Amino acid sequence: MKTETERLAEHTWLKIGGPAEIATPESRSEFVDLLTECHERGRKYRILGGGSNLLVTDEGIDELVIKSTDACTDFEVNGSEVQVGASMMIPQFIKRCVDNDLGGYEYLYSVPGTVGGGIYMNAGRGRSHDLTISDHLTGVEVFVDGEVRTFEKSELQFEHRRSTFHNHDDWVILSATFDMPEQPAEKGNKLIKDRMSKVGERERGQPNAGSVFKSRSRLPVHKISPNGLSVDGARFVSGNRICHNGNATFDDVYRLVKRAAFLHRIMPPFEKPVIEWEIWE
Numbered sequence: 001m002k003t004e005t006e007r008l009a010e011h012t013w014l015k016i017g018g019p020a021e022i023a024t025p026e027s028r029s030e031f032v033d034l035l036t037e038c039h040e041r042g043r044k045y046r047i048l049g050g051g052s053n054l055l056v057t058d059e060g061i062d063e064l065v066i067k068s069t070d071a072c073t074d075f076e077v078n079g080s081e082v083q084v085g086a087s088m089m090i091p092q093f094i095k096r097c098v099d100n101d102l103g104g105y106e107y108l109y110s111v112p113g114t115v116g117g118g119i120y121m122n123a124g125r126g127r128s129h130d131l132t133i134s135d136h137l138t139g140v141e142v143f144v145d146g147e148v149r150t151f152e153k154s155e156l157q158f159e160h161r162r163s164t165f166h167n168h169d170d171w172v173i174l175s176a177t178f179d180m181p182e183q184p185a186e187k188g189n190k191l192i193k194d195r196m197s198k199v200g201e202r203e204r205g206q207p208n209a210g211s212v213f214k215s216r217s218r219l220p221v222h223k224i225s226p227n228g229l230s231v232d233g234a235r236f237v238s239g240n241r242i243c244h245n246g247n248a249t250f251d252d253v254y255r256l257v258k259r260a261a262f263l264h265r266i267m268p269p270f271e272k273p274v275i276e277w278e279i280w281e
Contacts, residue, residue, distance in 0.1 A: 004021075008022075008048075011051050013050075014055055015207040016058065016248065017054075017056030022065045023066050027070075035172055046061065046063050047068055049067075050089065050117060052117075073085045077100045080180050082179075084178070085175050090112070098183075099185055103187065106194075119137065119140060120165045122163045123161075134163070137158075145170075161274075208241055211276050213261070218239030221239060222236040224236075234252045236260065
């Protein structure tokens with residue numbers, strides 16, 4: 001297992017974040033052993049997945065950061081039942097399901113996070129579509145209080161962009177089991193292609209972290225003159241997406257988010273938006 005002190009900017013899609021001690025387990029057993037050691041020693045840690053919806057302070061993080069992307073990557077199919085490691089990237093999970101004539105999640109193919117991260121935030125198409133990753137979920141394997149436990153879906157709670165795991169920061173998702181609908185691979189591949197064509201016009205050439213708010217409304221803050229609501233090198237490129245020129249700081253982006261939230265509160269429909277990103281300060 002590799003352990004190094006690195007800037008978290010190298011591990012997040014926003015390319016922002018100061019130094020931290022980062023441990024990278026290369027197997028499930030190394031991951032569980034490290035979690036057990038931290039539990040027994042009372043050592044605080046944070047779990048880093050794909051870093052696709054994470055804003056990190058430039059001051060760095062004192063706790064150990066465990067990067068889990070190489071730890072739990074197993075994938076097993078038994079009829080319509082799929083067991084997948086939490087470290088597998090969502091697009092890879094979906095494609096492997098499609099290749100096994102299983103479908104149901106093609107609309108999530110553009111999500112650049114891990115399966116574990118998707119379950120944590122109950123990733124979905126949007127409130128109006130009523131589609132989320134928990135739809136076909138049947139169970140989740142979790143590291144809890146020094147041991148590995150399996151929870152049935154009925155023991156967990158899921159709602160729009162939120163799950164039971166938000167109330168238990170010390171719970172670590174290891175794997176999940178799904179009961180997937182049968183679907184010809186040809187249809188699944190077409191749905192993937194259609195989804196990617198819809199998101200193809202989004203700004204992906206600059207650092208960003210996807211949707212900023214869980215809010216239903218999308219004020220056109222990106223149309224504020226001259227180049228959209230901005231703070232220094234960070235700006236809104238759509239009603240709910242921030243990009244920056246590579247030189248923006250944590251404070252720049254955080255202030256920009258706060259300004260947009262303020263506008264949501266004082267303009268119709270007068271919402272108090274909830275930030276979708278995870279913020280490490």
